[in-house]
Amino acid sequence: xxxxxxxxxxxxxxxxxxxxxxxxxxxxxxxxxxxxxxxxxxxxxxxxxxxxxxxxxxxxxxxxxxxxxxxxxxxxxxxxxxxxxxxxxxxxxxxxxxxxxxxxxxxxxxxxxxxxxxxxxxxxxxxxxxxxxxxxxxxxxxxxxxxxxxxxxxxxxxxxxxxxxxxxxxxxxxxxxxxxxxxxxxxxxxxxxxxxxxxxxxx
Amino acid sequence: xxxxxxxxxxxxxxxxxxxxxxxxxxxxxxxxxxxxxxxxxxxxxxxxxxxxxxxxxxxxxxxxxxxxxxxxxxxxxxxxxxxxxxxxxxxxxxxxxxxxxxxxxxxxxxxxxxxxxxxxxxxxxxxxxxxxxxxxxxxxxxxxxxxxxxxxxxxxxxxxxxxxxxxxxxxxxxxxxxxxxxxxxxxxxxxxxxxxxxxxxxxxxxxxxxxxxxxxxxxxxxxxxxxxxxxxxxxxxxxxxxxxxxxxxxxxxxxxxxxxxxxxxxxx
Numbered sequence: 001x002x003x004x005x006x007x008x009x010x011x012x013x014x015x016x017x018x019x020x021x022x023x024x025x026x027x028x029x030x031x032x033x034x035x036x037x038x039x040x041x042x043x044x045x046x047x048x049x050x051x052x053x054x055x056x057x058x059x060x061x062x063x064x065x066x067x068x069x070x071x072x073x074x075x076x077x078x079x080x081x082x083x084x085x086x087x088x089x090x091x092x093x094x095x096x097x098x099x100x101x102x103x104x105x106x107x108x109x110x111x112x113x114x115x116x117x118x119x120x121x122x123x124x125x126x127x128x129x130x131x132x133x134x135x136x137x138x139x140x141x142x143x144x145x146x147x148x149x150x151x152x153x154x155x156x157x158x159x160x161x162x163x164x165x166x167x168x169x170x171x172x173x174x175x176x177x178x179x180x181x182x183x184x185x186x187x188x189x190x191x192x193x194x195x196x197x198x199x200x201x202x203x
Numbered sequence: 204x205x206x207x208x209x210x211x212x213x214x215x216x217x218x219x220x221x222x223x224x225x226x227x228x229x230x231x232x233x234x235x236x237x238x239x240x241x242x243x244x245x246x247x248x249x250x251x252x253x254x255x256x257x258x259x260x261x262x263x264x265x266x267x268x269x270x271x272x273x274x275x276x277x278x279x280x281x282x283x284x285x286x287x288x289x290x291x292x293x294x295x296x297x298x299x300x301x302x303x304x305x306x307x308x309x310x311x312x313x314x315x316x317x318x319x320x321x322x323x324x325x326x327x328x329x330x331x332x333x334x335x336x337x338x339x340x341x342x343x344x345x346x347x348x349x350x351x352x353x354x355x356x357x358x359x360x361x362x363x364x365x366x367x368x369x370x371x372x373x374x375x376x377x378x379x380x381x382x383x384x385x386x387x388x389x390x391x392x393x394x395x396x397x398x399x400x401x402x403x404x405x406x407x408x409x410x411x412x413x414x415x416x417x418x419x420x421x422x423x424x425x426x427x428x429x430x431x432x433x434x435x436x437x438x439x440x441x442x443x444x445x446x447x448x449x450x451x452x453x454x455x456x457x458x459x460x461x462x463x464x465x466x467x468x469x470x471x
Contacts, residue, residue: 024286031279039274049275056274060282134265135272153266159231178227185262192258 012076020068027067031060034077038084044150045088047139055091059084081155082165085147089166092143130191137187145180152177218245222252226259366461370454 010029018026038059042052062083063070070079138146147166151157159177163170185192222245228234229242246253408418 024283027286028279028283031282032277035278036271036274039278040271043272044269049272052272053274053276053278056278057282057285060278061285064282064286130265131268131270134269138266138269149266153263154269174227174231174233181227181259181262184266185258188262188265189258191265192261 013072016067016070016072016076019064027060027064030076034080035060037077038080041081041084041150041155042088044135044138044154045085045147046091047135051091055084055087058087062087085151085155085165089147092147133191134188137184140187141180141183145176145183148173148176149180149184219249219252222246222249223255226252226256230256230259230263370457374450 010026012030012033015026015030019030035056039052039056042055042059043049046052046055059080063080066083070076138149141149148162151162151165152159157165159170159173162168163173166173222229222242225234225238225242229239232239234242246256404417408414410417
């Protein structure tokens with residue numbers, strides 16, 4: 001994490017304690033310290049800057065209200081991640097329920113990754129933005145798969161932790177994760193090839 | 204075509220299938236030591252399986268090394284402003300939040316967004332979400348009679364103004380129902396309503412188990428010729444100073460419940 005490189009004048013625990021004593025300025029410091037990480041998670045899950053921004057605010061407001069229940073021996077960022085991912089899931093669910101289109105297809109297959117041939121993966125790679133494609137492909141995963149991929153591979157949670165947080169059997173989490181990876185692998189084929197060629201050339 | 208060539212070595216092919224089947228489990232390290240080792244050995248000799256393995260690993264690497272998406276602005280001022288605007292105490296007993304939330308929801312125009320509507324969750328929701336309960340024991344809360352855990356955060360805390368409004372609403376409800384003729388009509392404290400109530404109670408008295416209760420009510424209301432209004436009048440003979448004293452005691456207890464946590468923080 002980039003924050004760990006910064007010199008921390010005050011530990012999280014100290015800031016949380018003084019926030020609980022009523023010094024809101026301390027909470028301001030905490031927000032500034034972690035908003036980027038929370039935003040990143042929200043953006044990966046929701047794929048949209050506006051929604052991600054709203055989610056950052058919701059997360060910190062919730063965390064503020066629940067601060068007294070925060071265990072002092074826990075890691076504050078992990079706790080924020082937990083709140084944020086639960087809010088993301090809630091939001092995805094509520095969007096699903098009021099979605100205008102029938103989402104059955106999307107839920108099973110994800111969205112069609114390439115509706116527009118003019119921006120094929122190859123073109124984008126040539127423009128040097130592999131990560132754009134990867135992000136796009138993650139966003140086209142069905143929601144339930146995307147959640148698991150983000151939790152496993154961006155937050156580094158274990159399958160058991162994910163199962164516990166999503167209240168799913170770990171077998172289901174595994175299935176979702178493995179299918180998601182297969183989908184990504186399939187859709188990232190052009191990029192994978194390019195990458196391999198690139199490394200060969202550079203060696 | 205590749206398949207055909209593999210069919211010439213059926214053993215090899217079935218081994219490949221087994222490896223492919225378990226490749227993700229292998230990557231996560233979920234297999235027993237023997238299977239892990241046999242897959243590792245196979246990967247070192249089978250080009251096609253190794254290619255598959257490498258592709259999956261590369262996919263994972265691509266996802267894990269996605270660059271940070273930077274927020275376009277600093278959210279801290281917005282967040283702090285939202286906190287300031289709700290500067291009643293955040294850290295408080297959930298019971299009062301529940302009541303004022305309920306009042307707010309009744310009176311609020313129905314234009315709230317989904318996020319605002321998340322204001323109240325059931326205990327089961329909160330337990331499932333695993334968020335708010337980090338570090339606090341729901342069983343303990345239940346034992347303390349705090350069965351309703353409201354998630355603090357957006358809409359989850361109460362300002363001073365909302366608290367006063369809630370208290371006023373409660374007073375209006377009590378005095379309105381007991382003192383005003385319309386209020387008494389609404390709660391059955393007149394002869395017509397008492398008759399209806401008695402009829403309803405006697406028709407419900409056939410229910411096994413709790414039927415006895417309705418039988419008793421029906422007996423009280425109809426048999427003895429008592430109306431609910433007479434009951435109310437009896438209750439109404441309590442002198443007003445006593446009523447105010449009781450209200451003061453309730454208010455003090457309520458204040459203590461609301462500020463209990465803030466007090467304990469101040470002490471620590």
